[in-house]
Amino acid sequence: MNTAFHPSLFQINTRVWLTELSQGLGRPATLDDIPDTELERLAEMGFDWIWLLSVWQTGPAAQSVSRTNLDWRHQFEETLPDLRETDIAGSGFAITDYTVHSSLGGDAALARLRERLKQRGLRLLLDFVPNHMAPDHPWVEQHPDYFVHGSDADFAKAPQNYCRVRTSRGPLVLAYGRDPYFDGWPDTLQLNYGNPNLQHAMIGELLRIAKQCDGVRCDMAMLVLPEIFERTWHIHAELFWPQATQHVRKQFPAFIFMAEVYWDMEWTLQQQGFDYAYDKRLYDRLREGHARPVREHLYAGLDYQQKLARFLENHDEPRVAATFTPEMHQAAAIVTFLSPGLRFFHQGQFEGRKKRISPHLIRAPLEPVSEACQQFYEDLLAVLREPIVRDGQWRLLDCVPAWEGNWTSDCFISWSWEKNDGQRQMIVVNYAPNQSQCFVQLPFSDLAGQAVRLKDLMGLASYDRDGSALVSRGLYLDLPPWGYHVFQITTLP
Structure with missing residues (x-):
C-alpha cells in the first residue's frame, strides 16, 4: 500500500x-x-x-x-x-x-x-x-x-x-x-x-x-x-x-x-x-x-x-x-x-x-x-x-527586490522541492492583487557554469537561463496578480 x-x-x-x-x-x-x-x-x-x-x-x-x-x-x-x-x-x-x-x-x-x-x-x-x-x-x-x-x-x-x-x-x-x-x-x-x-x-x-x-x-x-x-x-x-x-x-x-x-x-x-x-x-x-x-x-x-x-x-x-x-x-x-x-x-x-x-x-x-x-x-x-x-525535501526560498524601492517582492511566496537523484522543482506565487517583481534566490550552487531550463508544469512557459547568473543573482520574475509558476529545473547539455 x-x-x-x-x-x-x-x-x-x-x-x-x-x-x-x-x-x-x-x-x-x-x-x-x-x-x-x-x-x-x-x-x-x-x-x-x-x-x-x-x-x-x-x-x-x-x-x-x-x-x-x-x-x-x-x-x-x-x-x-x-x-x-x-x-x-x-x-x-x-x-x-x-x-x-x-x-x-x-x-x-x-x-x-x-x-x-x-x-x-x-x-x-x-x-x-x-x-x-x-x-x-x-x-x-x-x-x-x-x-x-x-x-x-x-x-x-x-x-x-x-x-x-x-x-x-x-x-x-x-x-x-x-x-x-x-x-x-x-x-x-x-x-x-x-x-x-x-x-x-x-x-x-x-x-x-x-x-x-x-x-x-x-x-x-x-x-x-x-x-x-x-x-x-x-x-x-x-x-x-x-x-x-x-x-x-x-x-x-x-x-x-x-x-x-x-x-x-x-x-x-x-x-x-x-x-x-x-x-x-x-x-x-x-x-x-x-x-x-x-x-x-x-x-x-x-x-x-x-x-x-x-x-x-x-x-x-x-x-x-x-x-x-x-x-x-x-x-x-x-x-x-x-x-x-x-x-x-x-x-x-x-x-x-x-x-x-x-x-x-x-x-x-x-x-x-x-x-x-x-x-x-x-x-x-x-x-x-x-x-x-x-517524498522529496522541501525548503522555503527568499525573494528579494528586483530594484531598489520595489516593495512588490514582499508579495511573493517561493519554495523548492528536490530529491537525492537530482530532481528539482521551484514554485513561486505572486499572492497579491497587483503585478509584482522580484529575484528568487536559488539554493542550488551546482547550477553554476551550466545551462538551465525552467519548464512550467502548470503552464506553457519555458525559460533557458545561465546557471551562474541564477546562482549569483537569482531568477528575475514579473508576474500578474495572483500569478504563479511551478518550474521543473533541469540542466542542458
Whole structure:
C-alpha cells in the first residue's frame, strides 16, 4: 500500500454520493453499488486516502431535530430550493452506534468496500466524534453518568444548552454537546470526560472503529482536552488522547489519527498522538489575501508542517469557488497543496461547486461544472502525482527586490522541492492583487557554469537561463496578480 510522506486525501459525502447513485439505479444504493471504475479513477488521480463522511448509524431523535429546527431548515432551503423532508436525514455527527448505517448496507458492505479500496492502493478514513452522542444513543438509558448533567436551574437559565430527557430511571437534565464559544447543538448530548468510565468506553469505541478502517478524522478534537473541557463545563478531566491513540496503536500500529482542531492547538494535539491536524491558520491567512502572513506561517519547522492537513474547503467551510476569485483560488491552491503535509481535497472542489452541503442533508443541488476549474485541478493533480512532491525535501526560498524601492517582492511566496537523484522543482506565487517583481534566490550552487531550463508544469512557459547568473543573482520574475509558476529545473547539455 502507498505510503507517501506527503499524501493526498479526498473527502466524499457518502450519503450524497449514494443518493446520486440511487437516482441512476432506480433503487436505494448501498456501499456495494459504488462502482469499481470510480475507485480506480480516484486511485489514478493520485489519492492515498478516501474519507467517507457520515457512514455511522444515526437515529430518529436527531433527525426530528434537524427537520424541525427553523434556523437549520432555512439553511437547507438555501442549498436546496426544492427541499423535501426525505433530504434531511439528520446530522452524520449525531451518532447512535459506531456500526455502519443500515441504509448504507451495514458493516459487511463497508468491509467489502474497504477491500476494494485496498486492492487499488487506497486507505479508508472514517469519522470519530469524541465530544457528543445522539439523544437516543443507548448510553442515555444504560449509562447516564457518561453524560454531562445539569440542574433545573441550568435548564431555566440556558435552555439553549440543556434539555430534559425521560429515562426508565426518571427524568434528567442533560447538556447539549457544544464548544465554549457557541450555543449547544440540540441534536446531541455532551459526553463527560471527567468520568474515567466514559473515557474507557470511548477508547472501546475507537477500537471498534479501528477494525473497520485505516484511520479516523476526529471531530472537534480539542474539545476534550482537559483545559478546554474544564473551561466549558467546570469539570476536571484527565488527558484522553495520549492513552486513546496508544491503545489503538497497540492493536493497529499503522492506524492514523487526524484532528479537526482550531484555536492554535495543532501542535498540542500532534504531541498527544495525532498524525495530522487541520491547518486552519493557513486557510485563514490565504483567505485574507496577503502574502507575508502566509510566508511567515511556512517558516515553521518541518516536524510541525509535515503533520498538518492542508485544505481550501471541507464540509464545514464555504466552497472555495464561492469564496475566492478564480485567479486567487488557483494561487491559494498552489500554496496549499504544493506545501508539505497532507493534501486534503473535498468532493465538488474540482468542479468548482459553490454550494456547501450541510452534513444533515443527503442530496446535493445540481450545479454547472467549471471547465476552467476542472482543468486547473487536473494539471495540479498531475504535479502532485510526481514523487518529488510526495517524498522529496522541501525548503522555503527568499525573494528579494528586483530594484531598489520595489516593495512588490514582499508579495511573493517561493519554495523548492528536490530529491537525492537530482530532481528539482521551484514554485513561486505572486499572492497579491497587483503585478509584482522580484529575484528568487536559488539554493542550488551546482547550477553554476551550466545551462538551465525552467519548464512550467502548470503552464506553457519555458525559460533557458545561465546557471551562474541564477546562482549569483537569482531568477528575475514579473508576474500578474495572483500569478504563479511551478518550474521543473533541469540542466542542458
